[in-house]
Amino acid sequence: xRKIKKQKIYLLALLLPFIMFVIGFEIGPLVAMIKNSFYADxxxxxxxxxxxxxxxxxxxxxxxxxxxxxxxxxxxxSVIVAVIAAYSFTKFSQKIQNRLLMVTxxxxxxxxxxxSFSYIILLGNNGLFTLxxxxxxxxxxxxxxxxxxxxxxxxxxxxxxxxxxxxxxPSYQGIRQQWKEASSLLGGSTFSFWLRIGVPVLLPSIVGxxxxxxxxxxxxxxxxxxxxxxxYNILSLQIASLVASDVALKPQLGSALGVLLATTMIGAMWxxxxxxxxxxxxxx
Amino acid sequence: MSYVTIEQVTKGxxxxxxxxxxxxxxxxxxxxxxxxxxxxxxxxxxxxxxxxEDVDVGRILIDGKDITDLSPRQxxxxxxxxxxxxxxxxxxxxxxxxxxxMKKVKNLKSKVNNMIDMVDLIGKEESYxxxxxxxxxxxxxxxxxLVMEPKVLLLDEPLSALDAKIRKSLQKELxxxxxxxxxxxxxxxxxxEEAMTMSDRIFVMNKGQVVQSGSPSEIxxxxxxxxxxxxxxxxxxxxxxxxxxxVRTTELKGNEVAIRPEVLQLVSVxxxxxxxxxxxxxxxxxxxxxxxxxxxxxxxxxxxxxxHVDYLHHRGExxxxxxxxxxxxxxxxxxxx
Numbered sequence: 001x002r003k004i005k006k007q008k009i010y011l012l013a014l015l016l017p018f019i020m021f022v023i024g025f026e027i028g029p030l031v032a033m034i035k036n037s038f039y040a041d042x043x044x045x046x047x048x049x050x051x052x053x054x055x056x057x058x059x060x061x062x063x064x065x066x067x068x069x070x071x072x073x074x075x076x077x078s079v080i081v082a083v084i085a086a087y088s089f090t091k092f093s094q095k096i097q098n099r100l101l102m103v104t105x106x107x108x109x110x111x112x113x114x115x116s117f118s119y120i121i122l123l124g125n126n127g128l129f130t131l132x133x134x135x136x137x138x139x140x141x142x143x144x145x146x147x148x149x150x151x152x153x154x155x156x157x158x159x160x161x162x163x164x165x166x167x168x169x170p171s172y173q174g175i176r177q178q179w180k181e182a183s184s185l186l187g188g189s190t191f192s193f194w195l196r197i198g199v200p201v202l203l204p205s206i207v208g209x210x211x212x213x214x215x216x217x218x219x220x221x222x223x224x225x226x227x228x229x230x231x232y233n234i235l236s237l238q239i240a241s242l243v244a245s246d247v248a249l250k251p252q253l254g255s256a257l258g259v260l261l262a263t264t265m266i267g268a269m270w271x272x273x274x275x276x277x278x279x280x281x282x283x284x
Numbered sequence: 285m286s287y288v289t290i291e292q293v294t295k296g297x298x299x300x301x302x303x304x305x306x307x308x309x310x311x312x313x314x315x316x317x318x319x320x321x322x323x324x325x326x327x328x329x330x331x332x333x334x335x336x337e338d339v340d341v342g343r344i345l346i347d348g349k350d351i352t353d354l355s356p357r358q359x360x361x362x363x364x365x366x367x368x369x370x371x372x373x374x375x376x377x378x379x380x381x382x383x384x385x386m387k388k389v390k391n392l393k394s395k396v397n398n399m400i401d402m403v404d405l406i407g408k409e410e411s412y413x414x415x416x417x418x419x420x421x422x423x424x425x426x427x428x429x430l431v432m433e434p435k436v437l438l439l440d441e442p443l444s445a446l447d448a449k450i451r452k453s454l455q456k457e458l459x460x461x462x463x464x465x466x467x468x469x470x471x472x473x474x475x476x477e478e479a480m481t482m483s484d485r486i487f488v489m490n491k492g493q494v495v496q497s498g499s500p501s502e503i504x505x506x507x508x509x510x511x512x513x514x515x516x517x518x519x520x521x522x523x524x525x526x527x528x529x530x531v532r533t534t535e536l537k538g539n540e541v542a543i544r545p546e547v548l549q550l551v552s553v554x555x556x557x558x559x560x561x562x563x564x565x566x567x568x569x570x571x572x573x574x575x576x577x578x579x580x581x582x583x584x585x586x587x588x589x590x591x592h593v594d595y596l597h598h599r600g601e602x603x604x605x606x607x608x609x610x611x612x613x614x615x616x617x618x619x620x621x
Contacts, residue, residue: 178369181336184356185363186383186432196382200373282373282412 030262036255043252050256060238064260067235070149071217074156079210081157082164083202089165090172101169108162116226119146119155147228155223160213167212171205200279207276211269218265235261287312287468288333288436293342295328302328303339304492310485313466315459319479320489321515326472329489330438333470334363346435357386362429366441368421370413376400376424377409383432399427402461419450426458430465437462439471443478455482476516480504488512505544510621513542518592520545524620526588531564531613538620545594549612550582550603563612566591570607584611 040047054060089100122128123146130144145151175198183193199206221236230237235257241247242254277283286309295303302325310316318326331337333344335356343352351359370379380399384392400406403423413421422442429437442458443451459482462469473479479486480500487497488511496508504517513519519542527541528534553567568586575581575597582593582603591611603609 176367176369178365178367179371181334181356182363182365182369182371182428183382185334185336185359185361186428187357187386188382189357192386197371197373280373282375282414 033255033258033262036252037259039252041250041252050253051260053253054256054260059233060257063233063235063238063257064264066233067218067261068264070153070156070234071214074153074160074217075210075213077157078160078164078213079168079206081161082168082209083206085161086165086169086172089169101166104162104165104169108159108166110162111159111220112222113226115159116155116223119151119158119227123151147231149232152224152228152232155227156217156220159220159223160217163216164209164213167209168202168205171202175201203276203280204283207272211272214268215265218261285312286310287314287347288470289343289345290329290333291343291345293329293332293339293344295332295337295339295341301492303332306342306492306494308487308494308497310468310470312468315462315469315471315482315484317471317473317479317483317486318489319473319476319486319516321474324489325492326474326489327440330363330440330470330472333436334361334438335359360432360435361438362432362434362436363438363440364422364425364429364442366444368413368418368425368445370421370424370428372413375410375412376405376416379413379424380427380431383428387432395431399431402430402464403427404457417450418446419454422446422454423457426461430461430467435468437467437469439469441472441474444473444475451478458482488516490515506619507542507621510540510542513619513621517544518594519543519619520548520591521621522589522591530566530586530588533564536618536620540621542619542621543591543613543617545581545592547614547617548591548593550584550593550595550609551612552603553608553610562616563614566611566613568609568611570603570605570609573602573605584609586611 037050038046038048040049089097092100120127123130123144125146127146146154179197180190180193183197184190188196219236221240224232224234224237225240228237230241239254239257239261242250242257288310290306290308293303293306294301304325306325306329318329320326328337332339335351335354335358339352343350345351346359346361371382374382377396377400381392381396384395389395397409400409403426405420405423405427408416408420413424416424422445425442439458443454446454455478471479471482483500485497486500486503487494488503489495490511496503496512498506503512507513507516507519510521513521521540521542522530524536524538524540528536549563550570566586568584568591570582571585571590572583573580574583578597580595580597580602582595584591584593593611
């Protein structure tokens with residue numbers, strides 16, 4: 001009995017660095033952020049003014065809205081592409097699948113400033129392809145502006161798709177060939193198999209992936225910063241300018257925006273879970 | 285009039301024949317078993333009938349209609365898989381109703397409920413596959429296939445994943461349902477005992493060919509070759525030359541002789557009243573005795589080879605290990621191969 005207790009203590013002691021890390025770098029900043037958001041600009045007076053400022057300001061509301069729209073849009077698009085792409089991966093031989101996964105893995109880590117810079121080189125105002133298309137005379141791309149909403153979406157989708165593929169691919173291994181065979185023997189078409197069995201079985205992983213992509217896009221900062229700077233009003237850029245700018249330093253307001261950002265993400269995940277449980281009643 | 289006809293079906297993978305010119309016919313309502321070791325082609329044949337595999341050569345007909353080139357959904361066959369293959373996101377009712385929904389059948393509810401009643405799953409309609417035992421899952425799979433009223437029911441080792449007791453009771457139930465619906469059934473198994481208990485007719489398969497077909501008792505008592513003899517009944521198979529030497533005779537023909545272990549008798553050396561008219565006798569000693577519940581199995585070593593002798597486990601009839609005995613071999617029970 002005593003021996004078991006001792007062993008437990010040792011095991012807990014081994015967890016200590018991890019616990020300290022979580023407290024120091026995750027829970028600590030979170031608590032500080034929440035606390036900070038309830039202080040006035042002077043950092044002394046306790047108030048909810050920061051939140052009132054945000055909800056009264058069209059500017060900040062627009063930032064929240066823009067962030068939500070770009071995140072939802074890029075996450076949905078990427079999930080749809082990834083569901084199809086990951087399925088087509090499974091149709092190749094194991095060797096090619098491994099190669100494809102390697103490429104996907106690499107590209108999923110390609111984001112932030114290097115990614116924006118690559119896009120600027122290729123599709124910016126003086127980008128390689130922009131100039132090439134202009135020379136050839138393709139006016140299809142004449143209206144395209146990388147430093148705009150479309151450009152931003154394009155770059156977001158670019159870094160979201162490989163991540164989505166990586167996350168959804170493994171769940172295709174859970175789709176059993178015999179389900180397809182049983183379905184076809186019972187008179188089901190390929191479409192009805194995917195509609196009634198395949199997609200519902202994949203759903204938890206699709207929903208989980210969507211949540212991660214959504215959070216990923218909401219929090220993306222460097223990519224957007226490098227590409228549009230302050231030309232485009234999104235939440236992560238506003239928070240950054242409030243806590244790190246040299247013009248208007250308002251860490252308390254930044255914290256309040258940060259709390260809202262975190263709440264939105266948690267809200268989105270909760271909503272996703274709820275929706276999924278409605279469709280997959282067996283998982284209750 | 286045959287209901288299912290398989291004509292010269294041949295199929296190969298990578299230069300290897302999996303099905304080698306197979307022909308067989310089944311009557312309506314018959315319970316037929318494809319029996320063989322793994323890799324003998326029995327499952328491939330079943331899957332070809334279902335349309336899940338293409339055949340290279342040959343034709344498959346059900347009820348006079350050539351279904352060789354039809355897709356699985358057009359064949360009107362039902363299939364039950366070894367691993368059940370239930371749809372995990374649907375409850376029992378929806379799993380069984382799936383096919384009817386696909387067919388847009390009316391009064392679906394009563395049909396599904398009848399089926400649930402038949403497989404004895406009342407009260408489990410709302411349960412999901414992961415909440416059911418293996419036996420219950422297999423009943424759902426069976427109901428899901430049967431509710432479509434298929435012309436032929438295909439069963440691909442449906443009981444192999446279940447434990448012995450549930451297996452026995454499901455065997456009986458399967459047989460009952462099959463008789464009740466009078467549905468032509470093709471059952472695949474590697475278990476000869478299961479094949480014997482369930483089937484009207486057994487097709488023993490080896491290396492992509494049907495090596496023998498017949499009723500269970502025909503197959504058991506008259507195997508046509510060494511493979512069937514060894515596979516189906518633990519026969520003692522002995523080289524003919526060796527056997528002639530053992531029984532000191534020259535009158536026997538053939539390459540090998542097969543004798544069932546339960547027709548042999550053991551007597552102590554020196555015991556009188558031997559019926560030498562109908563029996564041969566071979567001297568030997570008991571090398572090993574093993575007990576399988578109701579059966580005692582003696583391994584008797586003779587000059588040339590060993591014989592297995594099976595006895596029902598009566599009390600007080602045991603020969604000790606090392607005992608010198610004579611094996612009585614009934615002449616009429618020797619099968620020349």
